[in-house]
Amino acid sequence: MYEWFEKNWFSIIVPLIVCISFIIVAFWIRFRLFEYLKFKTEQIKWIGKDILIKNLIIMVFYWILILGVYTAIELSSIKGAIYVFLSRFLISVFFISLIYPLYRITNGIINLYSDRVKKPLVKAFQNLKTALSIIFIVIGILIMLEIWKFPTTPFILFFIMGSAILFIVFKDELANLISGFEIINGEIIRKGDHIKLESGEEGTVHNVTWRHVQIKSLEEKIILIPTSKFIKFKIEIHRKPLKRAKEPFRFYTRLSIKELTGLKAKNLKELLIHIKEVPNSVIFYHTHDFIEEYHYLTPQPSNEFALWVGNALGYGSLSEKLSTIDIFEFSSIGELRRRLIDILEEYINTNPVDKNCDEGEEFHFIKSVSSIMPTPYIAHDLREFLQILKFISSNSLFFHMYEARLRLGRLVNDFSLWISENLHETELAESINSIDLYMYTIEGIREKLIFTIENYIEKEVAIE
Structure with a gap:
């Protein structure tokens, strides 16, 4: 035994060292590659990225292990039938390590999206997952038969014939599945919609599945229409017929033109005098039109008087009080004008010393001319x-x-x-x-x- 080992140690130790080295490299790459890919794909928002990365890393890991064993066998003294058997075995393992992760990726992504589709489509996704599982199993069996030199022609013929028979039997189901996905996911119709078919039938959509559209007719009958046929119909969709108004609502629009009055104020007393005398259209412009002009501000300023008193005259407390006026709680301009006057008179009586604004900062009274x-x-x-x-x-x-x-x-x-x-x-x-x-x-x-x-x-x- 010692003499045999002394004579063959090189063909044993070297392959063993090579195999162990590949194992170490495989584990190192597995963890390092995972961290690297995770870092590089942080900005990618696709929901399936984690499934893809995890299975690709497993695939690479097994490929390195298989390569290590194959290299060790090539460096060893193994020959003949044992060599052929091990080679075929490694090739078989290689294809399994390729097909199985691909199956896991496909299956995982289908599961992710099946959680996000509408309820009637969940069963369709489950059927799709089952069909893909069968396809992967068949492909795996064909590859194994080819590697181990078993005749594959009968199996392929059987598979083709079986697929053709299944397609003929379930072609309507497949058409319904595709049509149902388009109807449900695209929300072409929804439960509660009132529809009218080109055939003259009409009613309320009672339910929508991936196989059928169920319509409740005016006579309270349930009509089942396969989705593959329904998608070909000309349809009038009225949604759910709602209560009709006694009188329809006519939408109007308003165009407003600004017109200078020539009036201006440089202090509170002049502002008060003009507010008492100007037409309603002037008060309207500096309150309601002002809101429209500054509608992009949130919260919106209440009126232009408050803005001017604070910015031009520096009366912060008065400006704040004017800003608290809710112009929409008044049903007439007269009421709103009275409120403005009361606040200004109260402040002027309490603070008799008035001041003028800077030149060019005067308040200009503008009239609103509207066309409805x-x-x-x-x-x-x-x-x-x-x-x-x-x-x-x-x-x-x-x-x-x-x-x-x-x-x-x-x-x-x-x-x-x-x-x-x-x-x-x-x-x-x-x-x-x-x-x-x-x-x-x-x-x-x-x-x-x-x-x-x-x-x-x-x-x-x-x-x-």
């Missing part, structure tokens, strides 16, 4: 109202939400009044009327209105 025009947009129900609300001009939105109280002489806006009186949706009307106009820009008001009405419509659909 109807738009072509008319809403008969809440859904039409919501669609128009998304694209009407900010001038139209300002007219109906901000100016309405003065025009109507009531503490309400046009939208709430119409919804309450013509649709009798008092809850929604109150929600809209309670929106704080100072807390949002005009576009912010639009977004708030859209959000409020969409939620209300969805709630109504869910109840039914």
Whole structure:
């Protein structure tokens, strides 16, 4: 034994050292490569990156181990049938180390996305995962048969024939799966929508699965339509038919032109005198039009008088008091004017010493000349109202939400009044009327209105 070892030690020790070296390198690369890839991909937001990195590292790890064993065998004195067997075995392990991680990557990504798709598609993703598992198993078996020199032709023919039979049997299911994914994930129709088919049938969408669209007809019958056929139909989608208003809502818009009056003030007393005498259109410009002009500021300044008193005259406490005036709590310009006068008179009586502003900083009184025009947009129900609300001009939105109280002489806006009186949706009307106009820009008001009405419509659909 000693003599044999002394004679063959090189062909044993060297392969062993090489194999151990490759094992050490494999473990070192596994941990170092993981840290490196994790650092390099920190900025990538794709949800499947961790699955991809983890399995690629496992793949590289096993490839290095296989390469180490193969190199050791080549350096050893192993020959003949044992060499052939070990070579085939290593090749088999190599392909398994390739196919299995690919299967894990595919399976993991499908699981990730199946958690994010809509509920009716979950079963379809599970079926897809099962089909891919079968494909990977078949590919693995074919590769193993080829490596070990077993005849693969009968197996391939059997697989092709079986696949063809399965395709013929389940072609409708496959078509439904693709169509169902397009309908559900693309939200072409939703539960509660009112639709009309080109065949003349119409009703409410009762349910949508990846196989069927279930329609509840006007006669309370459930009609099942395969998704593959449904996707080919011409469809009128009316969503859920909502309550129609007694009178439709006509959207108006307002164009405003500024006109100088020639009046100006350089101190508080002159400001007070002019506020008492100027037309309502001047007070309107320096309050309501001022809000519209500075609508992008949040919180919005209350009125231009407060801004001038603070900036030009330096009366901080008076400016703050004028700023606290909520111009939308007044249903007439006369009431608003009276409030401004009371605050200024009280301050002047308490502080009789007045001062002039710097030259060029005088307050110039401007008159608002408005022109009201109807738009072509008319809403008969809440859904039409919501669609128009998304694209009407900010001038139209300002007219109906901000100016309405003065025009109507009531503490309400046009939208709430119409919804309450013509649709009798008092809850929604109150929600809209309670929106704080100072807390949002005009576009912010639009977004708030859209959000409020969409939620209300969805709630109504869910109840039914």
